[in-house]
Amino acid sequence: xxxxxGQATDPFWAATLRRWNAVCWVLFAAMAVGxxxxxxxxxxxxxxLGLLGFLMLCYAVVDRxxxxxxxxxxxxxxxxxxxxxVFAYMRNSFGSLFMVTLPHFWMFSRTPRAxxxxxxxxxxxxxxxxxQRLGNSPKFFGETLVPVVIVVAVGxxxxxxxxxxxxxxxxxxxxxxxxxxxxxELSEAHQRQGAADERERMARDIHDTLAQGFASIIALxxxxxxxLDSDPARSAQQLRSIESTARENLAEARELVGSAQxxxxxxxxxxxxxxxxxxxxxxxxTGLAVDAELADIECxxxxxxxxxxxxxxxxxxxxxxxRASTVGVVLARQPYGVELEITDDGTGFVxxxxxxxxxxxxxxxxxxxxxxxxxTSSVGDGTRVLATIPMDGEPGPGEDEEMA
Numbered sequence: 001x002x003x004x005x006g007q008a009t010d011p012f013w014a015a016t017l018r019r020w021n022a023v024c025w026v027l028f029a030a031m032a033v034g035x036x037x038x039x040x041x042x043x044x045x046x047x048x049l050g051l052l053g054f055l056m057l058c059y060a061v062v063d064r065x066x067x068x069x070x071x072x073x074x075x076x077x078x079x080x081x082x083x084x085x086v087f088a089y090m091r092n093s094f095g096s097l098f099m100v101t102l103p104h105f106w107m108f109s110r111t112p113r114a115x116x117x118x119x120x121x122x123x124x125x126x127x128x129x130x131x132q133r134l135g136n137s138p139k140f141f142g143e144t145l146v147p148v149v150i151v152v153a154v155g156x157x158x159x160x161x162x163x164x165x166x167x168x169x170x171x172x173x174x175x176x177x178x179x180x181x182x183x184x185e186l187s188e189a190h191q192r193q194g195a196a197d198e199r200e201r202m203a204r205d206i207h208d209t210l211a212q213g214f215a216s217i218i219a220l221x222x223x224x225x226x227x228l229d230s231d232p233a234r235s236a237q238q239l240r241s242i243e244s245t246a247r248e249n250l251a252e253a254r255e256l257v258g259s260a261q262x263x264x265x266x267x268x269x270x271x272x273x274x275x276x277x278x279x280x281x282x283x284x285x286t287g288l289a290v291d292a293e294l295a296d297i298e299c300x301x302x303x304x305x306x307x308x309x310x311x312x313x314x315x316x317x318x319x320x321x322x323r324a325s326t327v328g329v330v331l332a333r334q335p336y337g338v339e340l341e342i343t344d345d346g347t348g349f350v351x352x353x354x355x356x357x358x359x360x361x362x363x364x365x366x367x368x369x370x371x372x373x374x375x376t377s378s379v380g381d382g383t384r385v386l387a388t389i390p391m392d393g394e395p396g397p398g399e400d401e402e403m404a
Contacts, residue, residue: 026101028056047090049378052097055083062108073193077118080104081125083328088129088144093284098126098151106159115159123152137149200364205309213249216315217242221286241285248281271304271338272296272331275311279329282315294331297338303389306365307340310373310387313358320345337371337390348377362387 023147062076080101087097105122126148134140224238272294299307311329318324324346328332332339363373371389 016165022098024059024103028052028059048087051083051087051090054391055080059104062067066115071301074114074118077105078121081118081121083376084122085129087123088126089133090129098122098148101275102151102293103159104153105155106162112163115163118335119152119156119159123148157400158320197315203361206258210249210252213245213252214321216285217249219319225367239284241281244281247284271299274304274308275329275331278311278315279327282319282327286319288318289326291326292329294329295333297331297333299338299389299391302369303338304372306369307338307387309365310340310362310385311342313362317358317383318344318346321349324382335387337388341388343382345382346379348379348383350379351377 032353058079060074062073084098084101102119105119106115109118127145129142130144130148134144159404161250187265220238221241224235224242226240227235276292279290279292282288315327318327322344323346326345328343330339330341359373359375366387366389369389371387374386374388375383376386377383
């Protein structure tokens with residue numbers, strides 16, 4: 001897009017151009033009325049009116065059809081240059097026509113250089129026509145040359161200023177458009193990221209609650225079926241555990257739906273009480289010895305849920321992989337925040353080779369609260385999981401570490 005007023009296509013400059021065209025038509029009409037009413041009858045008057053009518057016709061065509069193959073904007077300017085020269089040769093009032101059409105050299109040119117070129121041609125044509133009529137008389141120098149030069153100089157400066165304003169306006173409009181596009185793309189990216197984060201959060205919650213509950217139900221059902229003949233009392237206890245676990249899973253599912261509707265918020269509760277209930281159920285289902293030291297710590301709901309999920313995931317890993325006989329759980333308040341330690345005397349594993357969703361989910365969940373997860377384990381030596389979460393704006397103990 002050019003910076004010419006005549007080439008401006010945005011709504012603001014299109015409206016500006018329409019106003020300029022309206023002004024030009026008013027000036028053309030005023031000049032035609034002046035020629036018809038004020039000039040003395042004669043051939044010169046009718047020739048002047050005919051030239052003005054021809055010029056107005058050309059202006060109407062180029063204004064209405066700017067891409068007309070016959071009369072293009074630059075062709076119109078050449079016609080204007082010729083008409084000004086003839087008008088100056090015929091009459092003393094050529095200056096009025098020059099003043100009326102001066103904006104056209106800027107409206108219909110593509111560049112400032114082209115505008116100045118056509119304005120120079122018009123000046124030369126006008127001075128030539130006037131010189132042919134007046135010769136080297138003082139009247140030519142005093143009433144033609146000096147006024148024309150002054151008008152052209154002022155018109156040129158005004159035109160250059162207008163081109164500069166239009167160019168800056170187009171640049172601002174372009175920058176504003178780019179900014180709006182960038183803001184729209186950023187907003188869309190934030191929406192996509194928010195949706196992805198919410199899907200990941202829901203996946204972690206489902207994994208840490210419903211999936212673990214279903215895994216427990218399956219393990220209990222298999223054990224109950226295997227002991228129906230040999231140990232009916234134990235099977236009956238396992239069936240009751242299945243019922244309780246299923247009820248808890250149903251409650252967890254309702255809680256997940258409710259938290260999604262509430263924007264991720266969950267109901268309040270005691271950390272120690274919640275963990276104690278989880279550990280009691282684990283000991284009952286697995287028969288493992290659980291040694292728990294749980295301090296009654298006051299914390300916000302995201303911290304409470306993170307500690308609960310870490311406990312559930314760690315116990316699920318003990319159930320599925322560790323083949324342990326004893327599990328230790330310590331919840332304590334430290335100077336830097338709250339600390340949850342879960343240990344077992346199972347088979348252990350190589351931490352660097354672990355690629356499961358559970359540990360990664362715990363790390364991300366704790367990281368969202370400014371906390372960290374440390375996993376210490378080696379084959380045959382059991383496992384230690386240490387979760388730390390800062391509280392009341394206190395910093396954590398350091399960066400995540402994993403030791404094999």
